[in-house]
Amino acid sequence: MRPESWQPPFCPNPNCRHHTAVGGVWPFKRSGAYRRQTAPYRIRRFQCRECRRCFSTQTFSVTYWMKKPGILPEVFRQTTSCAAHRQIAHNLGVAPDTVDRAVGRLGRHCLLAHLAVWGQKPPCGAVAIDGLETFEWSQFFPFHANVAVEVESGFFSFFTDSELRRRGRMTDWQRRRRQELEDQLGRPDPRAVVRGISELLGVVLAGVDAVVIRSDDHPAYRGPIRRSTCHIRHEVTSSKRRRDGDNALFEVNLLDLWIRHGSANHKRETIAWSKRRQRAMERLAIVLVDRNYLRSRWKKRGGPTPGMLRGVIDRKLSVEEVLAARRFPDQFNLPCPWDRYYRGAVETQALSVNRRHVLKYAF
Ligand SMILES: [Zn+2]
Structure with a gap:
């Protein structure tokens, strides 16, 4: 879990100019929190003042949008x-x-x-x-x-x-x-x-x-x-x-x-x-x-x-x-x-449908 003092390092919106300018000062504000069903239960939210995109501490986590975030390290092993x-x-x-x-x-x-x-x-x-x-x-x-x-x-x-x-x-x-x-x-x-x-x-x-x-x-x-x-x-x-x-x-x-x-x-x-x-x-x-x-x-x-x-x-x-x-x-x-x-663009010839990775927000 990220400590209360944690600050987002850049804007997660790829179309915002503060996305790639890592380390510079960028304007964001805290924007409350929400509760979810797995630990950590309270997730802090933020908003970019430049592009108005809202995001949370979870946006910077590899478990972003996962319903079972705890399985990832074990799947790796x-x-x-x-x-x-x-x-x-x-x-x-x-x-x-x-x-x-x-x-x-x-x-x-x-x-x-x-x-x-x-x-x-x-x-x-x-x-x-x-x-x-x-x-x-x-x-x-x-x-x-x-x-x-x-x-x-x-x-x-x-x-x-x-x-x-x-x-x-x-x-x-x-x-x-x-x-x-x-x-x-x-x-x-x-x-x-x-x-x-x-x-x-x-x-x-x-x-x-x-x-x-x-x-x-x-x-x-x-x-x-x-x-x-x-x-x-x-x-x-x-x-x-x-x-x-x-x-x-x-x-x-x-x-x-x-x-x-x-x-x-x-x-x-x-x-x-x-x-x-x-x-x-x-x-x-x-x-x-x-x-x-x-x-x-x-x-x-x-x-x-x-x-x-x-x-x-x-x-x-x-x-x-x-x-x-x-x-x-x-x-x-x-x-x-x-x-x-x-x-996900490598195609398997034998398959008529090759599903790609085209999600807009999750990665
Ligand atoms: Zn932004």
Whole structure:
């Protein structure tokens, strides 16, 4: 609960000039209070004198407009502990839809929370990139989660997504079914991996003159690396090489393992696979914040987190600290494709309706 002396730091109305001018003096007045059915029961209200928008202490809380505000930290913990949405719903005694929406809210919050802490700082040392292969809806719709990790600190800085065409061993029925689906929905963009890696490098290498990129021998990585405006030394390690601590791609292999270890939707042979790529990206944002700021880099208890080794935080954060204040998207310059993830604009081909995030007041 916010103390009585708490003052709103800026106007929450994105169309007001006092929304982005954080830290300056802006005219607001107190405007009474209202009572609600969950703690804290008394919520103070305010009004902006400039745009006349009324708001409350809740407007600055991540639980803004939630009927069950208490579940958010627990949904965060269970999402990163390999629980599926229905398992979380059962554990918390809420409807599965409630968990779906809470995960979406946490994912959007984590996208902004990471950008706020990281600040798109140029990488320290080499960067390893890789595509984690998983799928949405059914195994006929595989996709890559393209990830970038800084080798020296293990800092998971950014991710993008790329749809793929199903390949590998298939039965005759599976081959026919793939053809039927492609006739109906069209073939996935064959350049999606190139585009996903270009977007990834565009953000991670912004403002960098020279860098070392480590990756496996995926042919789609060469083009974006060659075309980058940054001078890149590309170190290629065969994906067939033994994946141990001596492998040059150890950090990114470890991150892949970490994502699969902590995310129910990326486990092998699971029934909790992602039904939409959009939701998989939101869950990945939660994993990113958890990995960088809440977990020790090594097994040693109390050891530094990747964010501490990277020098963007000075101590390990708790879930409550991450969720302490609502983040407002208009105060960020959301890099592509994270603006798509925030708006829920990633479309699942197999679905006729892809619900987007279009709420006007809640986020
Ligand atoms: Zn205002």
